[in-house]
Amino acid sequence: MSEILDQAMRLFAERGYDGTTLQDVADAVGLSRPNLYNYVKSKDELLVAMVEATARSAASSLREVRQRTDLDPAAKLRMLVRTLALRRAEQPEQFRTLDRSDQALPPEIAKKHLQSRRAVLREITALIEEGVTAGSFRPVDARITALSIIGMCNWVAWWFHPSPAHPAEPVAEQIADNAVQMVVRAAGRTPDAPTPLGAVELLRQDLDYLTRLLSADAEAGDPPGRE
Structure with missing residues (x-):
């Protein structure tokens, strides 16, 4: 079944799902179509397995x-x-x-x-x-x-x-x-540098993130922090 699935994936990728038949899959693995039915009944089964x-x-x-x-x-x-x-x-x-x-x-x-x-x-x-x-x-x-x-x-x-x-x-x-x-x-970049302006930048970023988080929670109708 593993080889059948591998060959089916290859054919689907090359020809598309609609452009591939079970006969194509049977030919690729060296089986007759009746013998292929012993392993898989339809293209849908191959997709489900995939x-x-x-x-x-x-x-x-x-x-x-x-x-x-x-x-x-x-x-x-x-x-x-x-x-x-x-x-x-x-x-x-x-x-x-x-x-x-x-x-x-x-x-x-x-x-x-x-x-x-x-x-x-x-x-x-x-x-x-x-x-x-x-x-x-x-x-x-x-x-x-x-x-x-x-x-x-x-x-x-x-x-x-x-x-x-x-x-x-x-x-x-x-x-x-x-x-x-x-x-x-990254240590050493301007927003992360231990300077007053760097600290302000970090605070601004964190406030922006908190604002987005609170807005998302409000839109969802849940209190902040609830899953």
Whole structure:
């Protein structure tokens, strides 16, 4: 079944979901169509397996990183982004298939795919908020920053082509470093310098962040700080 799913992902990525038939999948794995039915009954089953694998692995692996107590927020973010970027680099067909087929997915499959994407967004957003609260990160808009980071990782599936001379790990490390530099409070930069103006700038940033937080809570109808 693993080979069937791998070949189906490759074909879906190349031809699109609507442009691929079960006969194409059978030909790719060297089976007759009747024999393929012993493993899978429809293209929908292949998509369900693909989405379920994505939903189980992506969000859970990111959650494990975020919940570690031996790492500070910057180290967690670096590891989390590296994990996501490597996943896109090593499984590009899977991501491209779901991305290209998003509008054609049957409703139940589309719902699972959306849940998986939202789970990834929640984990990264929560980690950025953790870093802001701890004072490790600048008071950025956590959701916008998380979406920006996810965009960097997702694009790897489209432009990166691994080879022995161009492995995925250095690319993932660079993207992880870029993500950390987007948010971390870097010692020695003007807003963080121990000067009166630097202190005022830090206070202004923190007040801006608190204002956004209070506004979001007010719009949601919940008292500040409630989940």
